[in-house]
Amino acid sequence: MSDPTELLTIGQLARRTGLSVRTIRFWSDSGVVAPTSRSAGGYRLYDAGAVARLDLVRTLRELGLDLDTVRRVLARQVTVRDVAEAHVRALDAEIRTLQVRRAVVRRVARHGGTTEEMRLMHELARMSARERRRVIEDFVHATFDGVDPDAPGAHIAQAMRTLPAELPADRTPEQVDAWVELAELVNDEAFRARARAMAVAGARVDREPGEPGEPGEPEGSRAAAAVDPERVAEHARGAVRDGVDPGSPEGRRVLARIVDPGLTAAERARLADTLATFTDRRVERYWQLLGVLNGWPPVPSQVPAFEWLIAALRASATP
Structure with a gap:
């Protein structure tokens, strides 16, 4: 055990703490760890408690505290807890x-x-x-x-x-x-x-079923309201996953499970145009990003399925 009355030279203190002589001298000159006394030749001497103080200074400095704050901690003007809480912030x-x-x-x-x-x-x-x-x-x-x-x-x-x-x-x-x-x-x-x-078009076509349309409103807009998103998710998403060509015979069979097979070619084309107005990957991305920021549960992308449906409608409307 160290003798509490023992005085250490700066070199001995450096060996005890693992710090460089230059660092100890700098901290000493800054008033952080002042020498206890000086030798007859004017050399700095430190008591055994300087070892503990230097260990604390090193820890606080490694945490990023400036020397002025370290000095205040050692002088007990502030507690280590106060400093730690401020440092956390x-x-x-x-x-x-x-x-x-x-x-x-x-x-x-x-x-x-x-x-x-x-x-x-x-x-x-x-x-x-x-x-x-x-x-x-x-x-x-x-x-x-x-x-x-x-x-x-x-x-x-x-x-x-x-x-x-x-x-x-x-x-x-x-x-x-x-x-x-x-x-x-x-x-x-x-x-x-x-x-x-999309907002302007939505204000024009988003009505309750059966409500009369505005003059000049595309006929396909009212038909778009009859498209069941659950059917799109169930059948069109599966078609995308399986790589079904929208214009193929299999694509036509899938389409018939989503929309009324009795729609005319002109009605299919108008429906495709209307759905295309409200189908956009970047707009969907806006909602996805809001979901991440708000911590909402992720929702599978709907756009690829609607893009497939639009392509299938247009293919079936082409003679």
């Missing part, structure tokens, strides 16, 4: 920043892009909760501007705003990636135009 903030950077760099690595696009994505990813919500609000407003709020399809606007007020503190890498992709998506002019076209 700082580390959490740093982790969130690193997650954002990783998401941006990973997206650029996957899809390419210019330096300017990378800068823009990084700015979008770093937005506050209020700024993120404003981005979504602006997108939804532009999409549904002028659409009758009482139209049956207008309720979609509210659903499109269901962005969480804040990503959870223990957000997953997938949630960070989802926000980066969503922010990029809603700022894409082509996507905004496509969503707008």
Whole structure:
């Protein structure tokens, strides 16, 4: 056991702690671990308690604390617990920043892009909760501007705003990636135009069954309401999985299980056009990304099945 009255030179202290003489001298000059006294020749001498203090300083420094904070801990102006709690908060903030950077760099690595696009994505990813919500609000407003709020399809606007007020503190890498992709998506002019076209068309054709249509409304729009999504999921998805050609005899048999076989060729063509208006992979991706951010259970993609149905309708409408 060390003699508590024993005094150590800086070299001996370095050997006891495994720290370099240079580091101990720097910390000593900074007032973190001051020498107990000096020798007749002016050399620094430290008591045995300096070993424990230096071990604590090393630990706190490895955790990222600055020397001023370390000095306050050693002077008992703050407790180690207080410092640890503050440091946890700082580390959490740093982790969130690193997650954002990783998401941006990973997206650029996957899809390419210019330096300017990378800068823009990084700015979008770093937005506050209020700024993120404003981005979504602006997108939804532009999409549904002028659409009758009482139209049956207008309720979609509210659903499109269901962005969480804040990503959870223990957000997953997938949630960070989802926000980066969503922010990029809603700022894409082509996507905004496509969503707008769907909203306008939805306000025009999304009515209760049997309700009279507007003058000039495509006849196929009312027929589209008769398409059962469950039948599409059951039969068209299976056709996609099995690689059934939409224009083949087998494709026609599958089609007959989904829509009324008595539809004329013109009705099939109009129905295909109407379904195509509301079938878009990027719009579906918007909902998928919202699901990731809100922690909703994943839902299988419906678009490939509807794309197959559209192709089968058009093939069967061709003489």
